[in-house]
Amino acid sequence: xxxxxxxxxxxxxxxxxxxxxxxxxxxxxxxxxxxxxxxxxxxxxxxxxxxxxxxxxxxxxxxxxxxxxxxxxxxxxxxxxxxxxxxxxxxxxxxxxxxxxxxxxxxxxxxxxxxxxxxxxxxxxxxxxxxxxxxxxxxxxxxxxxxxxxxxxxxxxxxxxxxxxxxxxxxx
Amino acid sequence: xxxxxxxxxxxxxxxxxxxxxxxxxxxxxxxxxxxxxxxxxxxxxxxxxxxxxxxxxxxxxxxxxxxxxxxxxxxxxxxxxxxxxxxxxxxxxxxxxxxxxxxxxxxxxxxxxxxxxxxxxxxxxxxxxxxxxxxxxxxxxxxxxxxxxxxxxxxxxxxxxxxxxxxxxxxx
DNA sequence: GATATTTGATATGGTCCATAACAATTATCA
DNA sequence: TGATAATTGTTATGGACCATATCAAATATC
Numbered sequence: 130x131x132x133x134x135x136x137x138x139x140x141x142x143x144x145x146x147x148x149x150x151x152x153x154x155x156x157x158x159x160x161x162x163x164x165x166x167x168x169x170x171x172x173x174x175x176x177x178x179x180x181x182x183x184x185x186x187x188x189x190x191x192x193x194x195x196x197x198x199x200x201x202x203x204x205x206x207x208x209x210x211x212x213x214x215x216x217x218x219x220x221x222x223x224x225x226x227x228x229x230x231x232x233x234x235x236x237x238x239x240x241x242x243x244x245x246x247x248x249x250x251x252x253x254x255x256x257x258x259x260x261x262x263x264x265x266x267x268x269x270x271x272x273x274x275x276x277x278x279x280x281x282x283x284x285x286x287x288x289x290x291x292x293x294x295x296x297x298x299x300x301x
Numbered sequence: 302x303x304x305x306x307x308x309x310x311x312x313x314x315x316x317x318x319x320x321x322x323x324x325x326x327x328x329x330x331x332x333x334x335x336x337x338x339x340x341x342x343x344x345x346x347x348x349x350x351x352x353x354x355x356x357x358x359x360x361x362x363x364x365x366x367x368x369x370x371x372x373x374x375x376x377x378x379x380x381x382x383x384x385x386x387x388x389x390x391x392x393x394x395x396x397x398x399x400x401x402x403x404x405x406x407x408x409x410x411x412x413x414x415x416x417x418x419x420x421x422x423x424x425x426x427x428x429x430x431x432x433x434x435x436x437x438x439x440x441x442x443x444x445x446x447x448x449x450x451x452x453x454x455x456x457x458x459x460x461x462x463x464x465x466x467x468x469x470x471x472x473x
Numbered sequence: 474g475a476t477a478t479t480t481g482a483t484a485t486g487g488t489c490c491a492t493a494a495c496a497a498t499t500a501t502c503a
Numbered sequence: 504t505g506a507t508a509a510t511t512g513t514t515a516t517g518g519a520c521c522a523t524a525t526c527a528a529a530t531a532t533c
Binding site: 196221222224225247248249250 | 520521522523524528529530
Binding site for chain 1: 332333334335336337338339340341342343344345346347348349350351352353355356367371374375377378379382386387390392439442446447449450453454458461462463465466467468469470472473
C-alpha cells in the first residue's frame with residue numbers, strides 16, 4: 130500500500146540512444162506491478178488517496194477536509210447531539226475531536242452549547258454560516274466530486290461500488 | 302471520513318426500562334448517517350480501514366504490514382531494482398523508505414547490494430528467508446484475506462470491485 | 474451521601490507523510 | 504580534462520493523524 134500524494138516520478142531512464150555501459154543493465158524501463166494490482170488493500174488505498182486528493186481540490190475554496198465535511202453533515206442531520214455521540218459515530222476519538230471542533234467553532238461553522246439536561250456535555254449545532262457553507266460544500270461535492278465517478282464508471286456501477294464498499298465497511 | 306480503528310462504541314444508551322429524566326431528552330437512540338453513507342470518500346475510507354485491520358490480523362504470525370507486503374511483492378517481481386525505483390512505484394518517498402528497508406533487512410527478509418554499475422545505488426533483492434516468508438504471506442492473504450471478499454461479494458463482484466478501484470486509482 | 478461513571482479536555486507518544494539538506498557518486502559539457 | 508550539475512541513499516525535522524492515560528466537573532448508582 131503506502132501510496133503518498135507526491136509520488137509518480139515515472140522513472141523514465143529514457144534509454145538514451147547513446148552510451149551503453151556493460152551489459153547486465155538491460156531493464157530500467159518500467160516496473161511490473163504483478164500481483165499487487167490485484168491486491169484489495171493496495172488498490173483500495175490508492176483509490177482512497179486519489180479520492181481524498183480530489184476532494185480537497187474541489188473544496189479548496191471552502192477549506193474543508195473530508196473529516197470536517199463529515200462532521201458538518203452529521204451535525205446537520207443530527208442537531209442537538211453532544212461531542213461524544215458525533216465523534217464516536219464517525220470513529221473519531223473524543224480527545225482528537227476537541228481540536229477539530231475548536232477549528233470549526235473558531236470559523237463560526239458550528240457551536241458548542243452547554244446542555245441544560247446534562248451540564249457536562251456540549252450540544253453541537255451548525256451556525257447559520259455553517260449551514261450556508263455546508264450547502265455550498267454539498268453542491269461542490271455533487272457537481273465536481275461525485276459527478277466524476279459517474280463520468281468514470283457510469284451511474285449503475287457507481288451505485289454498485291458504493292454499495293460494495295459500504296458492505297465491506299460494515300461486514301468485513 | 303476519519304474512521305479510527307477502535308471506534309464503534311455503538312452508543313447503546315439502552316433505553317433502560319426504568320428512570321426517565323424530564324422530557325426533552327427524547328433521542329439518544331442512534332444517529333442518522335444520512336448522506337454520509339453515500340459519500341464516496343467516507344465509505345472508501347471506512348472500507349480501507351476495515352481491510353487493513355483484517356490484513357494485519359491475517360498477517361499477525363508473519364508480522365507483515367500491508368506496506369511491507371507490497372514491498373516484498375514488488376521486489377520479488379522486479380529483482381535488481383534500486384531503492385528509488387521500488388519506493389517511487391509504491392508512492393513511498395525515498396527518505397521514508399530507508400527505515401522501512403532497515404526493518405526488512407534487519408529481519409533478513411531482503412538485502413541491499415551495492416550496484417557495480419552505479420555505486421551510489423542499492424540493488425534490492427529478497428533473501429531466501431524473504432522468499433519463504435513472502436510465499437507464506439501470499440497463502441495467508443489468499444486464503445484468509447482475499448477469500449473473505451468472495452464470501453462477502455461473490456467472485457464476479459469481487460473482480461468488478463477491484464477493477465473499479467484500480468480505475469479510480471489510475472484515472473480519477 | 475460515598476463511590477463509580479460520564480463528558481469534555483489536556484498531555485503525550487506513535488506512526489505516517491513531506492521537505493530540506495548532505496556526502497558520495499555519477500552525468501554533463503565547456 | 505575538469506568544473507558544474509544531477510542522482511542516490513541518508514539524516515534531520517516538522518506536520519497530520521491516531522491512540523492512551525489522566526484530570527476536573529458533573530452526573531449516576533447504590
